[in-house]
Amino acid sequence: MILPYILRRLAFLPLTLLLVALATFVVLRLTGNPVDIFLDINRTPEQVEALTKRLHLDLPIPAQFLLFLGELLHGDFGESLQFNGPAADVVWQRAGATLQLAGTALGLAVVLGVAGGIACAVWRDRAADAVISSIAVAGQSMPSFWLGMLLIEFFALQMRWLPTSGYGEPRHLVLPAITLATILLPNFVLITRTSIIELMGEQFVVTGRSKGMSRARVLLTHILPNAVNPVLSFLGIQIGTLMAGSIVTETIYAWPGVGRLLINSIFHRDVPVVEAAVFFIATIIALSNLAVDVLQMLIDPRIRRA
Amino acid sequence: MKKRKKRLFGKRFKITVGGTLLAVAVLCAIFAPLIAPWDPDQQDLMARLKPGFWSDKAVPGHFLGTDNYGRDLLSRLIYGSRLSILVGVSSMLLSALIGSTAGVIAGLKGGKTEQAIMRFADAQMAFPDILLAILMVAALGGNALNLILVLGISRWMVYARVVFGLTRSLKQRPFVEAATLYGGGDFYVMYRHIVPQVAPVLIVVATLQVAQMILQETALSFLGLGLPPPAATWGNILAEGNTRLFIAPWIANFAGLSIIALVWGVNMLGNGLREHYDPKMIGR
Numbered sequence: 079m080i081l082p083y084i085l086r087r088l089a090f091l092p093l094t095l096l097l098v099a100l101a102t103f104v105v106l107r108l109t110g111n112p113v114d115i116f117l118d119i120n121r122t123p124e125q126v127e128a129l130t131k132r133l134h135l136d137l138p139i140p141a142q143f144l145l146f147l148g149e150l151l152h153g154d155f156g157e158s159l160q161f162n163g164p165a166a167d168v169v170w171q172r173a174g175a176t177l178q179l180a181g182t183a184l185g186l187a188v189v190l191g192v193a194g195g196i197a198c199a200v201w202r203d204r205a206a207d208a209v210i211s212s213i214a215v216a217g218q219s220m221p222s223f224w225l226g227m228l229l230i231e232f233f234a235l236q237m238r239w240l241p242t243s244g245y246g247e248p249r250h251l252v253l254p255a256i257t258l259a260t261i262l263l264p265n266f267v268l269i270t271r272t273s274i275i276e277l278m279g280e281q282f283v284v285t286g287r288s289k290g291m292s293r294a295r296v297l298l299t300h301i302l303p304n305a306v307n308p309v310l311s312f313l314g315i316q317i318g319t320l321m322a323g324s325i326v327t328e329t330i331y332a333w334p335g336v337g338r339l340l341i342n343s344i345f346h347r348d349v350p351v352v353e354a355a356v357f358f359i360a361t362i363i364a365l366s367n368l369a370v371d372v373l374q375m376l377i378d379p380r381i382r383r384a
Numbered sequence: 385m386k387k388r389k390k391r392l393f394g395k396r397f398k399i400t401v402g403g404t405l406l407a408v409a410v411l412c413a414i415f416a417p418l419i420a421p422w423d424p425d426q427q428d429l430m431a432r433l434k435p436g437f438w439s440d441k442a443v444p445g446h447f448l449g450t451d452n453y454g455r456d457l458l459s460r461l462i463y464g465s466r467l468s469i470l471v472g473v474s475s476m477l478l479s480a481l482i483g484s485t486a487g488v489i490a491g492l493k494g495g496k497t498e499q500a501i502m503r504f505a506d507a508q509m510a511f512p513d514i515l516l517a518i519l520m521v522a523a524l525g526g527n528a529l530n531l532i533l534v535l536g537i538s539r540w541m542v543y544a545r546v547v548f549g550l551t552r553s554l555k556q557r558p559f560v561e562a563a564t565l566y567g568g569g570d571f572y573v574m575y576r577h578i579v580p581q582v583a584p585v586l587i588v589v590a591t592l593q594v595a596q597m598i599l600q601e602t603a604l605s606f607l608g609l610g611l612p613p614p615a616a617t618w619g620n621i622l623a624e625g626n627t628r629l630f631i632a633p634w635i636a637n638f639a640g641l642s643i644i645a646l647v648w649g650v651n652m653l654g655n656g657l658r659e660h661y662d663p664k665m666i667g668r
Contacts, residue, residue, distance in 0.1 A: 221622070221643050224640035344609075
């Protein structure tokens with residue numbers, strides 16, 4: 079019963095990725111000629127010709143796109159212009175760092191956000207709610223890179239507890255993960271709070287209470303299981319925000335991930351790497367959304383029947 | 385049931401505080417030449433990276449200190465509010481215009497038009513807006529007009545979805561049906577009956593979006609994809625401050641404070657308006 083659904087959703091995946099490929103291609107061909115930007119003034123005509131050939135710039139645009147798609151099917155984005163080696167490999171080498179950072183941050187944001195949201199809903203309109211909700215709204219107003227700078231200022235420069243940047247050991251991960259988590263955290267607090275408060279007015283909750291169940295029991299057995307799905311679907315939407323935030327966070331902390339590579343490659347007009355990086359990010363988002371959809375179906379029988 | 389306590393922060397509080405912060409920022413932007421003590425681009429290389437009033441190393445006249453070129457930070461922040469607010473508000477207006485037009489058309493026409501518009505909106509929703517903005521700025525180059533265009537295009541779906549839902553339910557209401565039966569054309573119905581009904585919701589969404597747009601602009605500037613450096617925008621000042629975090633932390637701190645004060649104010653105003661216009665939302 080679930081399998082056909084998953085297969086149907088999987089069938090849409092190539093379509094989504096095709097759109098992403100098209101968007102990336104169109105935007106990057108607007109940037110001007112990579113040959114002009116990449117080669118310096120002392121270039122020889124032979125160099126120009128070689129690079130033009132390598133990027134297929136001598137062919138008409140539709141043909142370029144078809145070639146691009148064909149290569150894409152083989153996982154081939156062409157050779158990187160900055161680094162020697164295939165663009166796909168360059169991106170792939172940095173994928174681990176990005177997934178590590180994004181995964182840790184997402185975990186932090188979900189756990190703390192859901193806990194905070196539950197606290198807000200349970201103590202609604204009391205001091206705890208006012209404080210947590212206000213901090214959440216303030217957090218939504220905080221430019222993440224400024225938070226990153228404040229954390230560096232305090233924990234790295236003043237207290238010297240943690241490194242300002244670097245990669246490899248767990249202590250390098252602390253500040254970047256906190257920074258990235260803070261982008262999502264307020265949203266999770268507010269959405270969890272709203273979902274639970276909404277559920278508190280439902281008939282099955284009122285009935286439970288009037289039968290004499292304790293507040294805690296109603297919360298555990300009636301409200302929380304029903305709050306999982308709205309929070310999950312929100313999580314699906316937030317994956318895009320997470321990946322976007324990861325670009326900024328990686329730039330602040332010089333984290334060797336795909337996001338920083340992307341920005342760096344944009345400045346160097348390293349078109350193949352930019353294409354591969356954008357494609358990687360879009361694929362992560364599409365796959366995560368698929369995973370969220372499937373999870374929701376496994377959890378909630380109502381979605382399965384619909 | 386226990387009687388509900390009065391909310392600690394009511395809508396009046398939110399609207400007042402948020403509105404005041406926004407008003408102060410807008411006034412600063414409008415009267416920048418009158419308020420700012422210095423020309424924001426005037427360099428003084430003898431007074432580089434001097435701290436402000438809190439330090440005894442301060443140079444008189446530079447209340448918040450100076451940056452790497454000896455430019456007055458306070459003046460740059462005051463002038464910076466111009467570009468940040470201009471970009472934030474204009475791109476909001478552009479995306480509201482595109483999005484609500486698309487939403488109304490999709491809601492009124494239905495069928496294939498609806499499918500085409502709303503599926504496209506869904507597809508763009510799946511693509512991170514800042515990534516789209518990054519690519520487009522990289523392609524088109526960073527100037528104020530491009531930034532407004534890019535941010536406007538990257539967020540229209542938010543309005544399209546909200547307006548579409550409302551229009552679809554309004555279409556079945558008697559007064560809209562009556563107007564259509566009397567021979568009112570699409571444009572007439574849209575303009576006289578749908579838009580006034582949708583307006584309050586649109587105002588709330590738009591207010592909250594201004595906050596998002598200002599944040600996006602600063603993020604783009606931080607990544608080096610905003611307005612090119614000599615221009616004083618809050619994002620640029622923050623990005624410059626980031627490279628001198630150790631020797632001149634005040635640059636980044638004051639730029640960050642300005643951004644958070646304005647964005648928080650706009651968010652408060654938006655939340656307050658939401659509670660005001662939509663009684664169902666009270667208590668959320």
